[in-house]
Amino acid sequence: MKYADFPLLGRRPFTEFSISGVLEPEPAELGEWTAARWVFERTSVPRERVEWWYHGASRLWFLVRRDTGSDTILAIEPARTGSRS
Amino acid sequence: MSLRLLKYAFIEDYAEPCWFNTPATLGESYDVIIIGAGGHGLACAHYLAHDHGINKVAVLDRSYLGGGNTGRNTTIIRSNYLTPEGVAFYDASLALFRDLSDALDTNIFYSERGHYTLAHNESTLRTARWRAEVNKHYGIDSEVVDAEEVARAVPGIDLACGGNHAVEGALYHAPGAVARHDAVAWGYARQASRAGVEIHQHTEVTDILVEGGRVTGVVTPRGTVRAGAVLSAVAGHTPSVLAMVGLNSPIEIFPLQACVTEPVKPWLDTIIVSGSLHLYVSQSARGEMVMGASLDPAELHSRRSSFEFVSGLADGMLDLFPGMAGLKVNRQWAGMADMTPDFAPVMGTTPVAGFYLDAGWGTWGFKATPISGKTMAATIANGRDDPLIRAFNLSRFDDFSLVGEKGAASIGH
Structure with missing residues (x-):
């Protein structure tokens, strides 16, 4: 089982978290066509990206930088008011 | 070891001929290049030659034949889907599967x-x-x-x-039903090969050439190969291949x-x-x-x-x-x-002329092997989407016309 050190929580197994998407900037204008792209399009190639991780037991959200090619965690910070995708 | 096997050690002409050709050199041009020598890619090659008389076809794979999801699935075949498009498509696949051992002259252990x-x-x-x-x-x-x-x-x-x-x-x-997945891939490889299709393993496509919005060939470490039609049938590597032609997808x-x-x-x-x-x-x-x-x-x-x-x-x-x-x-x-958002595949023509997609097979690809090969071959031969796969085109995500199959998925998500 994989573990990592989380701010506020300490060392926790990954299985306690649900991962709910990627932190990506919202497009400046959302027309019909750009909205469809925004809703559906993904960049699913091996890369580093920042993800929303939710810890159900403590109801805390984190922003986790992860390499999707090697499954390595590179940075973890608590999500704050104003952190948005 | 049985004596029957032992005697082949002393015979130069091995009784069982090779299942498929491996030409020593990669040609300079083909009518169709298929990226991915899995069940889907090989089935498409077979039906291109068998149904449409197109045999100047090369199937390229970065690794070995059937080593991707074709050899990794749990071989279940069924057609009890949820949408009319899905039911018609998977039932046509099941019908082909039932006669596949005869059609390929290979026992696929369909049970x-x-x-x-x-x-x-x-x-x-x-x-x-x-x-x-x-x-x-x-x-x-x-x-x-x-x-x-x-x-x-x-x-x-x-x-x-x-x-x-x-x-x-x-x-x-x-x-x-269940069937032997390796046998399906090898059976298609053998029949395609008999019809003249070339199968090149360990030949990775590193780039796809596009000129004026039209595909003209692919780049491999063994050289550049020209082709007017390129099919991507690479399952888990689809987003990387799409990036080569500048396309995005929801996969x-x-x-x-x-x-x-x-x-x-x-x-x-x-x-x-x-x-x-x-x-x-x-x-x-x-x-x-x-x-x-x-x-x-x-x-x-x-x-x-x-x-x-x-x-x-x-x-x-x-x-x-x-x-x-x-x-x-x-x-x-x-x-x-x-994986796709609606649990249906992404198949057919794309905005890049001559570039075809057989992807989005998520957790439901093996059962569709024969029909995806047959419909993609028809799509490539005619230059337009086969009626059976029209609903699965990549453009459905621009039009918000999804094909919701999640309720029919066996695998938890």
């Missing part, structure tokens, strides 16, 4: 077992009724059965399921794991799926219990397997079949599943 999708609560039973009605409307053998019927047909099942989530009924699909890559136990005497002759417990199991012709569970929880471009997978699977499996407690797991592995 009809019956397929039970267990319902552990009222809402799953409601989806089962819905699926049964859609299926019956389209002439597919599918019905809802009660728990007693499940108990009669499935030996060793604990209907109380450990006391936590009792089985209340099931969707039963009599034509549900996301998640690992899907499976495992087999040590072989035991035949005791389970049907296929069992439980969406609520996130597991499925069948017994192979060799006696192994072939089992799978859910997709991994996060995107990952890797075929690593995990202990959480087997422990989680065993937890549910022993609720359902307590008698399997003594079995040892022999092997476990993973494949990279190219």
Whole structure:
């Protein structure tokens, strides 16, 4: 089982978290066509990206930088008011 | 070792000819290049030659034949889908599968077992009724059965399921079957090869050439090859190949794991799926219990397997079949599943002329191998989408016209 050190929580197994998407900037204008792209399009190639991780037991959200090619965690910070995708 | 085998050690002309050609050199140009020598790519090559007389075709693979998801799935074939488009498509595939051993002159060990999708609560039973009605409307053998019927047909099942989530009924699909996945890939390779198709293993496509919005060829470490039509049939590597032609898609890559136990005497002759417990199991012709569970929880471009997978699977499996407690797991592995938002594939023409896509096969690709090959061959030969796959075009995400198949998925998500 994989573990990592989380701010506020300490060392926790990954299985306690649900991962709910990627932190990506919202497009400046959302027309019909750009909205469809925004809703559906993904960049699913091996890369580093920042993800929303939710810890159900403590109801805390984190922003986790992860390499999707090697499954390595590179940075973890608590999500704050104003952190948005 | 039998004497029959031993004698071949002394004979120069080996009695069994090679299953497919491996030409020493890669040609300078072909009519069609297929990226990916899995079941889908090889089936398309076979039908291009067989149905349309197009045999100047090269199938390129970065690794070996059938080494991707073709050799990693759990070989279940069924057509009890939820949408009219899905039912028509998968039923056409099942019809081809039934005659495939003859058509390919290769025994694919096609074995009809019956397929039970267990319902552990009222809402799953409601989806089962819905699926049964859609299926019956389209002439597919599918019905809802009660728990007693499940108990009669499935030996060793604990209907109380450990006391936590009792089985209340099931969707039963009599034509549900299993087949040898390697045999399917090798059978298509042999027939395509006999018709003149070239299969080049260990030949990675590193770039796709596009000039004026039209595909003109591919780049490999063995040289540049020209072609007017290129098909991507690469499952878990689809987003990387799409990036070569500047296209995006909604496809996301998640690992899907499976495992087999040590072989035991035949005791389970049907296929069992439980969406609520996130597991499925069948017994192979060799006696192994072939089992799978859910997709991994996060995107990952890797075929690593995990202990959480087997422990989680065993937890549910022993609720359902307590008698399997003594079995040892022999092997476990993973494949990279190219998931789509609506659980339907992405097939056909693309905005890049001459570039065709056979992707988005997520966790449901093996059962579609023959029909995807046949319809993609027709699409490439005619330059327009085959009617059977029109609903699956990449453009459906721009039009918000999705094909919702999640309710018919066996694998937990």
